[in-house]
Every structure is written in structure tokens, then in C-alpha cells.
Amino acid sequence: MERKTQFKISKVFPRRWSPRAMSGESISKEQLFALFEAARWAPSAFNNQPWRFIYAMNGTKEWNLFFNLLIDFNKMWAKNASNLILVISKKSFELNNKPNPTHSFETGAAWMSLALQGSMDGLVTHTISGFDYEKARTDLKIPDDYNIEAMVVIGKEGKKEDLSEDLQKMEVQSDRKNIEEFVFEGGFNENPWMYRMYWKNNIQINERTNKEG
Numbered sequence: 378m379e380r381k382t383q384f385k386i387s388k389v390f391p392r393r394w395s396p397r398a399m400s401g402e403s404i405s406k407e408q409l410f411a412l413f414e415a416a417r418w419a420p421s422a423f424n425n426q427p428w429r430f431i432y433a434m435n436g437t438k439e440w441n442l443f444f445n446l447l448i449d450f451n452k453m454w455a456k457n458a459s460n461l462i463l464v465i466s467k468k469s470f471e472l473n474n475k476p477n478p479t480h481s482f483e484t485g486a487a488w489m490s491l492a493l494q495g496s497m498d499g500l501v502t503h504t505i506s507g508f509d510y511e512k513a514r515t516d517l518k519i520p521d522d523y524n525i526e527a528m529v530v531i532g533k534e535g536k537k538e539d540l541s542e543d544l545q546k547m548e549v550q551s552d553r554k555n556i557e558e559f560v561f562e563g564g565f566n567e568n569p570w571m572y573r574m575y576w577k578n579n580i581q582i583n584e585r586t587n588k589e590g
């Protein structure tokens with residue numbers, strides 16, 4: 378089922394989602410590096426490019442090092458991945474070593490490019506924060522000047538039926554808040570829940586709950 382948008386936009390945005398069903402097959406190095414190539418073109422302040430990606434391939438000796446960082450819930454499905462990628466960002470500018478306040482913002486942009494490219498290439502790219510950040514820093518020897526952002530699970534699409542029953546129930550495409558709840562004209566709106574969203578007979582209802590709104 379196609380996810381509905383409020384405004385007309387490219388389908389690449391609602392079509393990207395985070396499935397958990399993966400086939401267990403490997404993707405090629407070309408496919409993997411096409412994702413890093415997409416990330417490469419993200420913009421950043423002073424073109425500093427603070428993102429770094431550290432990856433492991435399923436079946437290699439490094440895989441266990443990455444996989445063992447995951448919480449049990451994520452291990453249940455990520456075991457069928459092709460690759461795990463740790464996304465980190467350099468906290469200071471390379472030019473002058475001064476703090477870069479937007480290192481996470483820029484690395485988020487690079488990650489989203491990677492995720493959109495993966496989706497357009499028909500791959501599963503599922504980002505996770507359910508892993509041990511401290512252990513990741515120690516085991517993967519991440520220096521203090523780098524922030525650990527997230528991990529991305531990459532794989533080939535699999536069958537929903539091969540997931541456990543509980544995971545099958547979760548294998549649905551989620552919806553989003555309405556634009557009115559996060560876009561404010563002219564100033565910050567302290568009551569973003571001005572609109573209440575709910576479903577009635579499979580139709581999404583948007584109700585104003587703030588009489589001043």
C-alpha cells in the first residue's frame with residue numbers, strides 16, 4: 378500500500394521505509410559503495426564532511442564485533458542482513474579543530490541520502506539505535522572526537538512470512554504527524570498538538586483541539 382502524502386512530492390520519500398525482512402543474501406560491493414557515494418554528496422558547513430561510515434559484512438570475522446553490539450530485539454532480524462554500518466561524525470572542524478555545532482545535522486543528511494539511494498536500489502536500509510554505544514566506542518576503537526550516531530542494517534529484501542509472528546505484525550509502513558503539527562508560521566507554537574489525528578473506518582481524521590488555532 379502506498380503511503381499517502383498531504384502534498385504532491387516525489388515518491389522517493391514515502392517509498393523509503395524500514396523493513397525488517399531480509400533474505401540473508403549479500404549485496405555486492407558496488408551496491409554497497411553506491412550508498413556511500415550517495416552519502417558523499419550531502420552538504421555540510423565549510424564542506425567539512427564530518428560523516429564517517431564503518432562497515433562489516435556478514436560472514437567476515439569483523440561481523441561478530443558489530444553484530445554483538447545489537448540489543449536482542451535487533452539481533453532477531455538483523456542476523457539476515459548483508460552489512461552493518463556504524464555511522465559516526467567528527468565533532469570538530471578539520472580546518473581549525475574548533476567545535477562543529479552541526480556535525481550531527483550534516484551526518485544525518487548524509488545518512489538520509491544513503492537511505493534514499495538504498496530504497497531506490499530496492500535494498501533494505503533499516504537504521505537502528507538499539508545497540509550498546511559505549512561498547513561500540515571501545516570495541517571499534519572510536520576516538521573521543523567522534524560522535525556515535527547510529528547503525529544502519531543493509532540487506533536484500535526478504536519475505537515477511539519468514540519473520541517471527543511478532544515481527545510480522547510490526548512489518549507495516551508507518552504514518553506521520555500532519556504538517557500542521559511541526560511547521561509553524563511566524564514563531565514557535567507551544568501547542569503542536571493543535572491537530573489531533575485518529576483513524577475512523579480506515580479514514581484518517583484530523584481534528585482541531587485548540588479553539589484559538
Ligand SMILES: Cc1cc2nc3c(=O)[nH]c(=O)nc-3n(C[C@H](O)[C@H](O)[C@H](O)COP(=O)(O)O)c2cc1C
Nearest residue numbers: 393394395396451503504505506507508527550551
Ligand atoms: C535513529 C533511528 C533509530 C532507530 N532504531 C531502531 C531500532 O533500534 N530498532 C528498530 O527495529 N527500528 C529502529 N528504527 C526504525 C524506526 O522505528 C523507523 O524509522 C520509524 O518507525 C519510521 O518508519 P519508516 O522508517 O519505516 O518510515 C530507528 C530509526 C532511526 C532513524
